[in-house]
Amino acid sequence: MGEGRVVHTDKFPSTVHTDASVCLGHCFDSVREKIGDKALKEALKLSSSSAAGGLRMTVIGLSETLSYTAGKNCAYGAGGKIINNYFGSLTSADAEEIAASKPEILLLCGGYEKGNRTSVLHNAEVLAESNITVPVIYAGNSVISQEVRSMMKAAGKECFLVRNIIPNIGELDTEDAEGLIRNLFMKRITNMKGLSKVQAQIGEVVMPTPAAVLAAGTLLSNGTASQEGLGQMLMVDVGGATTDVYSFCPNKGYNGAKMIGAPEPDSKRTVEGDMGMRESSICIAREVGIDVLADGAGVSQEEMERGIQRRITETSCLPDSASEQSIDDELARKAIEVSVRRHAGRIEHVVAGGGVQNQIGKNITEIETVIGTGGVIVNHRDPASLMRNIFLRPDEPEDVLVPRKSEILVDRDYVLFAAGLLKDYDDNAALSIMKKSVSK
Numbered sequence: 001m002g003e004g005r006v007v008h009t010d011k012f013p014s015t016v017h018t019d020a021s022v023c024l025g026h027c028f029d030s031v032r033e034k035i036g037d038k039a040l041k042e043a044l045k046l047s048s049s050s051a052a053g054g055l056r057m058t059v060i061g062l063s064e065t066l067s068y069t070a071g072k073n074c075a076y077g078a079g080g081k082i083i084n085n086y087f088g089s090l091t092s093a094d095a096e097e098i099a100a101s102k103p104e105i106l107l108l109c110g111g112y113e114k115g116n117r118t119s120v121l122h123n124a125e126v127l128a129e130s131n132i133t134v135p136v137i138y139a140g141n142s143v144i145s146q147e148v149r150s151m152m153k154a155a156g157k158e159c160f161l162v163r164n165i166i167p168n169i170g171e172l173d174t175e176d177a178e179g180l181i182r183n184l185f186m187k188r189i190t191n192m193k194g195l196s197k198v199q200a201q202i203g204e205v206v207m208p209t210p211a212a213v214l215a216a217g218t219l220l221s222n223g224t225a226s227q228e229g230l231g232q233m234l235m236v237d238v239g240g241a242t243t244d245v246y247s248f249c250p251n252k253g254y255n256g257a258k259m260i261g262a263p264e265p266d267s268k269r270t271v272e273g274d275m276g277m278r279e280s281s282i283c284i285a286r287e288v289g290i291d292v293l294a295d296g297a298g299v300s301q302e303e304m305e306r307g308i309q310r311r312i313t314e315t316s317c318l319p320d321s322a323s324e325q326s327i328d329d330e331l332a333r334k335a336i337e338v339s340v341r342r343h344a345g346r347i348e349h350v351v352a353g354g355g356v357q358n359q360i361g362k363n364i365t366e367i368e369t370v371i372g373t374g375g376v377i378v379n380h381r382d383p384a385s386l387m388r389n390i391f392l393r394p395d396e397p398e399d400v401l402v403p404r405k406s407e408i409l410v411d412r413d414y415v416l417f418a419a420g421l422l423k424d425y426d427d428n429a430a431l432s433i434m435k436k437s438v439s440k
Helices: 022-034 037-042 064-077 094-100 118-128 141-156 175-191 195-202 209-222 281-290 290-297 301-313 322-343 415-421 428-435
Strands: 055-061 080-087 105-108 136-138 159-161 234-239 244-250 259-260 269-270 347-351 357-360 369-373 405-411
Touching: 022 037, 022 118, 022 195, 022 357, 055 064, 055 175, 064 080, 064 105, 064 175, 064 209, 064 269, 080 094, 094 118, 105 118, 118 141, 136 175, 141 159, 175 357, 209 234, 209 244, 209 269, 209 415, 209 428, 234 322, 244 322, 269 322, 281 290, 281 301, 281 322, 290 301, 290 322, 290 369, 301 322, 415 428
Parallel strands: 055 080, 055 105, 105 136, 136 159, 234 369, 259 357, 369 405
Antiparallel strands: 234 244, 244 269, 347 357
16 A cells, blocks of 8 residues: 555456455455465455446436535535435326435435425425325425424324525535435345345445545545646546546636626536436437438448347347447447536526526536546547547537547556545556546
């Protein structure tokens, strides 16, 4: 740990659905061969978990640009995966839809401190009267928090109270809510097969993997007391089902635009559940068009359709020909392009009042460094070619607040999540490991 370098890495097929300790045993055997049994026994052992695809969450707010957006950022920051969201007044039909989608946590937000009460209480009442059985986290106007919990408790529902995530105009306070979400996440994985055997060897799982990556990115961006960080940066992680985007920079008004809506966090994570290389590849085709994908890959539409069908049915497949590799490359490019634009903010022009520019979302135009991670990027012969459309395209208006020009790096050793776990034990070692891993 003192040298700040990676000594050994390895990977094995997951055994989470049978016995998690089996795969852990393979990992330990591999490490033991490298450093010896004595060093392995004495080593600090840390772990994270994706909890079989992420913690499924539903977020409910009062307005799209304020409490809902703040709640969404809070859920993502804690490592959650949002499966549906609502803002405004809930209906009984909405509640039925939520129950049918089977979330694992419901985050209810809304109202500044001493602000809106009626609408928040209405939503709480609809949820209380529904057949939803998952824990409800209330992160809205604290004046009515006890009333909300009493309503839920009377209906036999589990309800947790946390600090209001948007207590006042321009303020964001998500730490309390994020901590509770992570704790509930950890409780969820206690049902993992073989977990008791895993815990006997490594102790408790420290945090959700996405939260570990967010922590790592924050450290890599900001640095430590004795080491400089990389400054403002963006990270893109492409997987088989989702694409995660992380930005690390303060939000600023673009060219004098007025920032409206919920405050944007300096360290922000978003997850695009329909932008993935395998089971979600059909969603990429629906988003950009099968013809656009085919043209970009240099294959026929029929070849692209067959390629996507193969990826949906054989999620572990790897490209086995030049055309298959081209299809994979184009899917990655489009997943990254779309995901970064959903993550970034935008400028809206209001004609009334002599012309006003409103900024909605986060301005990431000044990002200086882009880091790619995830199997398709890390293992690619030319990863920069997959990330070229992160930047503003010549045909796009300036109103799209994506990076203009940045250095492209790759997490070569695939260590970001591990560094995020190490951060609280030795932040300088964690930073050194990441700096040695990220390169062109």
